[in-house]
Amino acid sequence: MESYYYFCNTMYQNHVGENHRPGRIEVVCGSMFSGKTEELIRRMKRAKFAKQRVEIFKPRIDTRYSEEDVVSHDRNTIPSTPIDTSAAILLLATDIDVVGIDEAQFLDDQLPEVCNELANRGIRVIVAGLDMDYRGVPFGPMPALCAIADDVTKVHAICVRCGSLAYVSHRKVDNDRRVLLGETSEYEPLCRQCYAELISGSEK
Numbered sequence: 001m002e003s004y005y006y007f008c009n010t011m012y013q014n015h016v017g018e019n020h021r022p023g024r025i026e027v028v029c030g031s032m033f034s035g036k037t038e039e040l041i042r043r044m045k046r047a048k049f050a051k052q053r054v055e056i057f058k059p060r061i062d063t064r065y066s067e068e069d070v071v072s073h074d075r076n077t078i079p080s081t082p083i084d085t086s087a088a089i090l091l092l093a094t095d096i097d098v099v100g101i102d103e104a105q106f107l108d109d110q111l112p113e114v115c116n117e118l119a120n121r122g123i124r125v126i127v128a129g130l131d132m133d134y135r136g137v138p139f140g141p142m143p144a145l146c147a148i149a150d151d152v153t154k155v156h157a158i159c160v161r162c163g164s165l166a167y168v169s170h171r172k173v174d175n176d177r178r179v180l181l182g183e184t185s186e187y188e189p190l191c192r193q194c195y196a197e198l199i200s201g202s203e204k
Contacts (some may be wrong), residue, residue, distance in 0.1 A: 023119035024150040029131040029142060032169040033157040041078045041126040043179035047124070056080040056100035057089055059107055069101040086111040086141075089118070096123060097161050105139040112144040119150075133178055133186070134171035136195070157189035164191040170198065182186055 009169045028039045033166065040056075047054050060082040080100075081092060093099050099118055104111060104127045115125045131146070131154070132141045146152050157166040166189030173186050178184065 007152040021035050021190040023122040023124065025115050025119050025125045025127065025145070025148060027142075027145050027149040027152045028126070028128040028155060029146065029152065030155040031132070031157050031166045032130065032187050033189050034166065035157075036128040036130075037102055037154055039153065039155060039172050040102055040126055042099065043126050044078055044100045048110055053095060054098040054100065055082050055093055055096045056102065057092070058102040060084050061106060083107075086114045093118060093123065094120045098124045098126065101125070102129070104145065105131075105142050107132075107141060109141050109144070111141040111147055115145065116148060130169065134169055134180075135167045157190035159194055160188045161194040162191060164193070166190060167192040170195055 026043070028036050030036055044054050056078055057118055058107045078100075082103065083092070087110060089099065089101070100106070101111070101115075106129075111127075115127065118125050127145055127149075129133070129142050129145075130139050130159060131142050159166045168190055169187045170190045171180065171187055173180075
């Protein structure tokens with residue numbers, strides 16, 4: 001019975017905390033196929049369950065699965081608002097408790113400033129994105145977002161060659177454009193060692 005009361009009290013405290021969290025920035029980053037969007041959707045749905053007002057945004061160029069919805073590789077979905085610039089979030093995020101932003105690496109360098117302003121308004125901001133591009137170079141506004149975030153969660157895919165934790169999203173097609181939307185036919189997650197062997201030509 002005592003453990004039951006402890007459980008109920010813990011659940012109550014968690015529920016209250018979910019409804020009264022101060023403004024903050026949370027970043028979920030990692031390579032492709034690591035579950036970034038899945039984690040973003042999970043946190044947003046949890047906030048909705050807690051009766052919070054939520055809004056999720058994504059870059060308009062990301063139309064891989066849907067023109068509007070945010071969709072994970074596992075096909076979990078949540079409605080979103082496509083945007084062209086990060087400044088649009090400030091105009092659209094009115095009377096909102098939680099803002100979600102997917103594929104943040106594709107947005108402009110003003111995104112950290114926008115997220116800071118939202119957090120200073122008391123809004124919880126959850127950002128998901130690639131931390132590095134296919135060459136292993138920090139991607140877009142993600143490094144700055146990680147620096148100012150209250151919390152950073154790095155998630156990992158599994159290296160398709162050796163089974164270790166993946167480090168980078170290796171591009172399998174011959175295209176040197178930095179932004180190239182794709183899936184498993186264009187990209188594969190590799191660990192640091194497998195990636196280094198591949199690009200050095202020493203792979204047997």
